[in-house]
Amino acid sequence: MTSATAKANTEAHPSSQAPLPEVRHPEFDFPADLPKYWWDNDPVKTLLLAALSSSFPPGEKFFIDSVRHFQDRITDPELKKAVRAFIGQEAHHSKEHKEFNEFLDQRGIGLARLEREIQGFMDWMRSNLSPERQLAHTVAVEHFTAMMAEDFLLKYDEALEEMDPRIAPVWAWHAIEESEHKAVAFDVYKAIGGSEWTRISEMMFVSVIFPVFTSLHVIQLMKADGQLGNLKSWARAVDYMWGRPGVFRRMIPSYLRFYSPRFHPWNHNPRDMIEKAKRRWLPGY
Ligand SMILES: [Fe+2]
Ligand SMILES: [Fe+2]
Numbered sequence: 030m031t032s033a034t035a036k037a038n039t040e041a042h043p044s045s046q047a048p049l050p051e052v053r054h055p056e057f058d059f060p061a062d063l064p065k066y067w068w069d070n071d072p073v074k075t076l077l078l079a080a081l082s083s084s085f086p087p088g089e090k091f092f093i094d095s096v097r098h099f100q101d102r103i104t105d106p107e108l109k110k111a112v113r114a115f116i117g118q119e120a121h122h123s124k125e126h127k128e129f130n131e132f133l134d135q136r137g138i139g140l141a142r143l144e145r146e147i148q149g150f151m152d153w154m155r156s157n158l159s160p161e162r163q164l165a166h167t168v169a170v171e172h173f174t175a176m177m178a179e180d181f182l183l184k185y186d187e188a189l190e191e192m193d194p195r196i197a198p199v200w201a202w203h204a205i206e207e208s209e210h211k212a213v214a215f216d217v218y219k220a221i222g223g224s225e226w227t228r229i230s231e232m233m234f235v236s237v238i239f240p241v242f243t244s245l246h247v248i249q250l251m252k253a254d255g256q257l258g259n260l261k262s263w264a265r266a267v268d269y270m271w272g273r274p275g276v277f278r279r280m281i282p283s284y285l286r287f288y289s290p291r292f293h294p295w296n297h298n299p300r301d302m303i304e305k306a307k308r309r310w311l312p313g314y
């Protein structure tokens with residue numbers, strides 16, 4: 030045995046550092062007196078999260094199904110447990126966001142058109158992509174959600190603090206669980222021998238469609254809300270995302286790491302950040 034092989038055999042798998050994702054069932058009340066623009070009293074920022082929220086029920090169902098397709102091929106007992114927890118967490122996110130989307134709908138932020146469009150796109154992928162590429166799609170989007178959870182919502186308190194305090198825990202809960210299960214789809218992909226080309230090319234595809242779709246959806250919502258000409262809100266949002274420091278600008282190093290052949294989601298270990306966020310935003314869980 031070479032010394033390199035011996036080292037590889039004794040090194041722990043990066044996911045051994047991950048907590049087993051915990052399926053929590055927090056109860057959220059969506060208050061009737063919630064301001065319409067509940068994030069920083071700002072239309073673009075609030076409608077950006079509303080657009081993301083509308084994508085969760087159809088998107089998370091797709092993620093679950095793409096992982097479940099390969100569930101029988103997983104032999105590692107730890108990964109089997111993690112897959113069950115991943116499915117439980119994503120299913121519960123969908124349920125809560127569906128309720129939240131209905132609540133927003135009643136308050137005049139119509140999300141039905143967006144949900145139909147996203148569902149149509151998911152149906153197209155199910156019909157046209159191989160199961161391996163569907164899983165690679167999930168792996169790529171899970172990296173995006175982990176980046177948003179860690180580098181946007183959990184690392185700096187400012188975004189959650191700017192939200193209405195009755196809504197911030199919903200986003201903190203989702204971010205904590207996205208961070209906890211960030212490697213599950215990736216580990217399944219590796220376990221089934223998914224190709225590097227498919228993983229990388231799918232990330233390139235997601236890197237185009239995700240920002241384009243999300244921007245179009247925010248424009249649709251702003252238009253429907255009579256806010257399209259609110260230049261002040263657009264300028265604030267662009268500065269918030271791409272200015273200095275800028276939330277998306279801060280994510281660039283994490284984003285680029287995905288393209289490394291040595292990438293693993295748990296090469297970046299956010300356990301301390303998750304624990305701190307749990308104490309602050311989800312006391313009792
Ligand atoms: Fe989720
Ligand atoms: Fe997820």
